[in-house]
Amino acid sequence: MAKRTVEDSSDDEPMIVKSESNQQAKPKAKKIKVEKKEKIKKEKEEKEDSPEKEDDDEEEERKWWLEEKEDNGIKWTTLQHQGPLFPPPYEPHGVKMLYDVINQGKPVELTPAAEEVASFYAALLGTDNGNNPVFQKNFFADFLKTIKQEKIPNCPIKEFSKCDFTPIFDYLNKVKEEKKQMSKEEKKKLKEEKEAIDEIYGWCTMDGRKEKVGNYRIEPPGLFRGRGEHPKTGCLKLRVQPEQVTINIGADAKIPDPPKGHSWGTVSHDNTVTWLAMWKENVNESTKYIFLAATSSLKGQSDMKKFEKARELKVRQLATCLYFIDKLALRAGNEKGEDEADTVGCCSLRYEHITLEPPNKVVFDFLGKDSIRYVNTVEVIDQVYKNLKIFKKEPKTVGDDLFDRINEELRKTPADGTIAEKVLAYNRANRQVAVLCNHQRAVPKSHGTQMSRLTDKILAVKYQRQEVKQQILELEPSLKKQRPELLEPESDLDDEFIKRHEIALEEKEKERLEKLLIKENEKRKENGEELLNSLPEQKKKQTIPTMDKLEKKLQTLTDRIQAQKMQMVDKDENKQTALGTSKINYIDPRISAAWCNKYNVPLDKIFNRSLREKFKWAMESDKDWEF
DNA sequence: CATCGGACTTGTATTCACTCCA
DNA sequence: TGGAGTGAATACAAGTCCGATG
Numbered sequence: 001m002a003k004r005t006v007e008d009s010s011d012d013e014p015m016i017v018k019s020e021s022n023q024q025a026k027p028k029a030k031k032i033k034v035e036k037k038e039k040i041k042k043e044k045e046e047k048e049d050s051p052e053k054e055d056d057d058e059e060e061e062r063k064w065w066l067e068e069k070e071d072n073g074i075k076w077t078t079l080q081h082q083g084p085l086f087p088p089p090y091e092p093h094g095v096k097m098l099y100d101v102i103n104q105g106k107p108v109e110l111t112p113a114a115e116e117v118a119s120f121y122a123a124l125l126g127t128d129n130g131n132n133p134v135f136q137k138n139f140f141a142d143f144l145k146t147i148k149q150e151k152i153p154n155c156p157i158k159e160f161s162k163c164d165f166t167p168i169f170d171y172l173n174k175v176k177e178e179k180k181q182m183s184k185e186e187k188k189k190l191k192e193e194k195e196a197i198d199e200i201y202g203w204c205t206m207d208g209r210k211e212k213v214g215n216y217r218i219e220p221p222g223l224f225r226g227r228g229e230h231p232k233t234g235c236l237k238l239r240v241q242p243e244q245v246t247i248n249i250g251a252d253a254k255i256p257d258p259p260k261g262h263s264w265g266t267v268s269h270d271n272t273v274t275w276l277a278m279w280k281e282n283v284n285e286s287t288k289y290i291f292l293a294a295t296s297s298l299k300g301q302s303d304m305k306k307f308e309k310a311r312e313l314k315v316r317q318l319a320t321c322l323y324f325i326d327k328l329a330l331r332a333g334n335e336k337g338e339d340e341a342d343t344v345g346c347c348s349l350r351y352e353h354i355t356l357e358p359p360n361k362v363v364f365d366f367l368g369k370d371s372i373r374y375v376n377t378v379e380v381i382d383q384v385y386k387n388l389k390i391f392k393k394e395p396k397t398v399g400d401d402l403f404d405r406i407n408e409e410l411r412k413t414p415a416d417g418t419i420a421e422k423v424l425a426y427n428r429a430n431r432q433v434a435v436l437c438n439h440q441r442a443v444p445k446s447h448g449t450q451m452s453r454l455t456d457k458i459l460a461v462k463y464q465r466q467e468v469k470q471q472i473l474e475l476e477p478s479l480k481k482q483r484p485e486l487l488e489p490e491s492d493l494d495d496e497f498i499k500r501h502e503i504a505l506e507e508k509e510k511e512r513l514e515k516l517l518i519k520e521n522e523k524r525k526e527n528g529e530e531l532l533n534s535l536p537e538q539k540k541k542q543t544i545p546t547m548d549k550l551e552k553k554l555q556t557l558t559d560r561i562q563a564q565k566m567q568m569v570d571k572d573e574n575k576q577t578a579l580g581t582s583k584i585n586y587i588d589p590r591i592s593a594a595w596c597n598k599y600n601v602p603l604d605k606i607f608n609r610s611l612r613e614k615f616k617w618a619m620e621s622d623k624d625w626e627f
Numbered sequence: 628c629a630t631c632g633g634a635c636t637t638g639t640a641t642t643c644a645c646t647c648c649a
Numbered sequence: 650t651g652g653a654g655t656g657a658a659t660a661c662a663a664g665t666c667c668g669a670t671g
Binding site for chain 1: 632633634635636637638639640641
């Protein structure tokens with residue numbers, strides 16, 4: 001098998017995309033053009049070929065991504081939903097905080113509302129937030145405010161430093177512990193209750209179709225956990241009342257009932273927005289929304305739009321490149337390595353290589369083939385000038401590729417590699433995007449252990465392979481000459497490991513036999529037979545394996561080693577990069593899906609279940625699909 | 628012409644739930 | 650068998666974009 005290694009190249013950027021779709025803009029009827037017509041035809045044919053019978057009870061799944069849709073700012077025509085779910089009222093626990101213990105302080109009597117605020121803080125004792133002075137200051141100011149509002153008689157609380165929240169802290173921990181210790185039935189019941197609520201609030205009907213709602217819960221009260229140096233971190237986030245909430249719903253829809261004894265603040269019927277409910281939060285006065293879930297068609301559509309925009313940009317870049325190659329006979333320009341001269345061609349032009357002179361002149365200055373300087377000022381057509389302006393727009397700067405959308409990292413996938421090798425290639429491309437976006441993470445603390453565990457796993461397989469090789473040679477000693485590799489000892493398989501491994505194997509075998517014995521005795525007990533002290537020595541009927549079987553086994557083991565090695569390399573290279581964000585937000589899922597099809601890699605090696613759900617619209621992209 | 632804020636998308640901390648090993 | 654460790658799900662804060670406003 002040809003061995004191809006996948007190597008990271010130095011500085012060519014993979015394609016990334018940042019959302020541009022901000023819905024305020026309401027462009028006039030603009031069509032999203034996708035290769036839809038042929039697709040629809042194809043779909044139909046497939047249906048006829050294989051009449052599907054599964055899911056017949058479910059209504060036909062809508063493939064919105066195959067529909068032509070006008071983007072006129074209207075997001076829906078009919079909308080029905082259940083409104084938001086409010087958090088349950090506070091249930092006081094009666095556990096009292098202490099104040100000024102050193103001076104014979106006593107447990108403090110608080111009203112439920114004040115107790116609730118105290119408990120918010122108590123829960124955070126010892127955490128980063130709890131220890132943050134700004135957080136403490138803000139919390140305490142609001143705590144005092146609450147005490148005042150509650151008109152608690154003779155409340156002694158004046159200083160944060162004299163407060164002792166540990167009784168509440170301990171109590172909350174105890175409750176948490178008890179929750180963990182709940183019986184299976186109790187847990188199951190709780191889960192079912194949650195699912196029942198989800199069934200009601202988790203769905204809405206938009207344009208006659210059932211769509212998943214994202215966060216249908218009104219955010220519960222608590223302490224604002226502003227990150228970094230946020231000046232308001234720790235402030236009390238008040239309980240939201242229905243009177244503060246705006247419901248957005250179809251004009252003909254039934255307005256959901258507000259909680260008993262309450263009414264909605266406002267009811268609107270704005271079909272140019274996607275939110276179902278909205279309220280103002282008291283700490284930063286920012287608006288909070290209830291939106292549809294990421295898997296909904298609305299979100300999917302805007303996601304797709306985002307990537308279509310990026311695709312457009314690529315087409316623009318290709319066209320502009322072609323224009324120069326055609327007009328000025330520029331060389332195409334390949335990727336070059338670190339150790340080669342920094343010369344460029346058209347596609348590898350960088351930011352600093354051209355300057356724009358209004359209204360329509362472009363000045364080239366770069367080193368071309370054989371490091372010959374190319375300086376030229378040319379007049380270009382308006383469209384090209386406009387394009388170049390876009391390609392030089394911020395945040396692009398000196399050193400960046402002008403035509404950054406043209407190179408695809410995924411081309412480096414080894415077509416004849418194993419699945420594991422291909423996945424590694426994919427992850428490397430994904431990683432470049434993540435590195436580019438600076439999606440870093442701390443190296444997981446168990447990384448070392450995990451790596452050595454993987455090493456051991458590989459060694460264990462190598463050990464097995466060694467044995468199989470020996471068996472082959474015993475069966476057919478003549479192979480020693482023909483296939484000397486069978487004689488070669490496995491790499492890294494040292495005596496120390498073999499010893500350790502054999503002991504482990506022996507122990508495992510012993511355990512297995514013990515279990516067998518127990519089982520056997522149980523059976524005998526039932527049948528009233530006499531019990532055994534040890535299993536009868538198995539008749540060593542070990543049939544001598546055939547050459548065919550041994551060869552097959554050798555191959556499986558070799559494959560397994562290969563796959564595990566790949567996994568290890570992947571894991572190690574990935575230890576300080578978080579792939580999630582780029583996979584969720586920046587990489588066009590159609591690129592990934594098409595890649596999977598092209599290289600015969602199962603989709604689930606790349607996308608987990610929820611991502612497959614979110615990107616349903618992209619999952620069918622066939623192998624010829626091009627960004 | 629700067630700034631504000633509504634409506635979204637993106638990023639990250641926390642919680643949940645599952646797995647795997649001692 | 651339970652408990653540590655993990656990746657997925659969730660919650661919500663933060664960032665972005667762009668039209669409105671004055």
